[in-house]
Amino acid sequence: METKTLLVAVDFSENAEAAFDVAYNLARELRAKLFVLHVQDENTLRTAIREDLFDDCTTDEELEAAVKKLNEERLAKLISVADPKEVEIEHQSQRGDPKALIVERATKINAYLLVVGRRGESLIDRVVGHVTDSVIRKSPCPVVIVRREHRKQE
Numbered sequence: 001m002e003t004k005t006l007l008v009a010v011d012f013s014e015n016a017e018a019a020f021d022v023a024y025n026l027a028r029e030l031r032a033k034l035f036v037l038h039v040q041d042e043n044t045l046r047t048a049i050r051e052d053l054f055d056d057c058t059t060d061e062e063l064e065a066a067v068k069k070l071n072e073e074r075l076a077k078l079i080s081v082a083d084p085k086e087v088e089i090e091h092q093s094q095r096g097d098p099k100a101l102i103v104e105r106a107t108k109i110n111a112y113l114l115v116v117g118r119r120g121e122s123l124i125d126r127v128v129g130h131v132t133d134s135v136i137r138k139s140p141c142p143v144v145i146v147r148r149e150h151r152k153q154e
Helices: 014-030 044-050 060-080 098-108 123-128 131-138
Strands: 005-010 033-040 089-095 113-117 143-146
Touching: 005 014, 005 098, 014 033, 014 060, 014 113, 014 143, 033 060, 033 098, 044 060, 060 089, 098 113, 098 131, 113 131, 131 143
Parallel strands: 005 033, 005 113, 033 089, 113 143
Antiparallel strands: none
């Protein structure tokens, strides 16, 4: 019997952390492998501003390196809570268009299920659409949408 693979897309928001929790628990219950994907959009400057990385960086290359390091640290921290004896986890961080790369990765790994967090709550978010909306329409497999309210209280 082939091992099923679940894909969870994360952006390190509270909603993504909740999505990771749900995906991890599903993978444990289904005895499935979990693939954790973070896609950094092409706009490094936006991340650098949001994360206040300018104090230590003076060049574009230093900013890119700082953003990459921050993403790697956050990804490592996110998956560090998982028990490798319970769930096999593979992870990857990429740069590019999240809408396209999440669907591409789900297709490539033949994902059984895709888990994503939902952030947008305003009318603008619903009309314009976000990554989650695009992924739902184009996903090669069923999609589970998780809001931060779905996170189990400990």
